[in-house]
Amino acid sequence: MRHVIALDVGGTGMKAALVGDDGELLHLARRATGRERGPDAVVGTILDFAAELHAHGAAHHGAPAVAAGIAVPGIVDEERGVAAYAANLGWRDVPLRALLTQRLGIPVALGHDVRTGGLAEGRIGAGKGADRFLFVPLGTGIAGAIGIGGRVEAGAHGFAGEIGHIVVRPSGVSCPCGQHGCLERYASASAVSEAWAAACGDPDADAADCAKAVASGDPDAVRVWQEAVDALADGLVTALTLLDPRTLIIGGGLAEAGEVLFQPLRDAVRRRVTFQKLPAIVPAALGDSAGCLGAGLLARDLLDRTEPGSTDLDPTDPPEVTA
Secondary structure (H helix, E strand, O other), X not given: OOEEEEEEEOOOEEEEEEEEOOOOEEEEXXXXXXXXXXXXHHHHHHHHHHHHHHHHHHHHOOOOOOOEEEEEOOEEEXXXXXXXXXXXXXXEEEOHHHXXXXXXXXXXXXXXXXXXXXXXXXXXXXXXXXXEEEEEEEOOOEOOEEEEOOXXXXXXXXXXXXXXXXXXXXXXXEOOOOOEOEOHHHHOHXXXXXXXXXXXXXXXXXXXXXXXXXXXXXXXXXXXXHHHHHHHHHHXXXXXXXXXXXXXXXXXXXXXXXXXXXXXXXXXXXXHOOOOOOOEEEEOOXXXXXXXXXXXXXXXXXXXXXXXXXXXXXXXXXXXXXX
């Protein structure tokens, strides 16, 4: 059965799948990144894991994979196939696409983890059928994926969608990016965890605990939660004004609170819009499988561009590199 390799690399673990032409998941696997052994070890682990997936396909599905897609965190130069920077993995300018292509002997597509997850949500998840969408996962930080006509916009330099660094509170809390008052310092899951831990006096309390306390009517939790929702609404309305999406998809750990988040968030956004058209605000549908599924879509798109008759350059012939 013809299939592709889909690989989603996180800070501590990797998720992988073999995906058939019809989208069927033929094989699922997970592996630790081994980041405690250093950035070169992480690259080696990825290459070995991909080779094992390639061999598994050949042994169990009649032939090896015909292409691979890989999603990674940090700053990604998708056009050159380079993982430019990832603080949590210690990477700088790693030519992952070329390394994987040489190891596997098949075309490889490299994508940014959030944009790749957004691609999956837009095509086969909560945004299916929407010509324009914005995917915003609320996790340790906040990022975004801008969906236009079935693809996700990377921007001229690979920074499109960095909604977490919209300034919503001028002169506010400092951000590692160098600004003050960035959205992710107020409305990410980690920001809510920090605020609730301080408010309730429990250093181990997190955003999920805050959501439960909100549901039970705790006034301190309601205050912490509403401050985060208001900051998030401010940032989202700025994004809506610029992008005019038809669907706004909210994912990540904070979205797991369900209507505890979505009901006040929809109300807060509605209060802020004036001339803007209010999009549908919906929860993400694919959970933590979005990145892996999106990597599979990247690989399928790569095959579509390199089928006979395509004028694109053959990505199986990259320049020589060394790990």
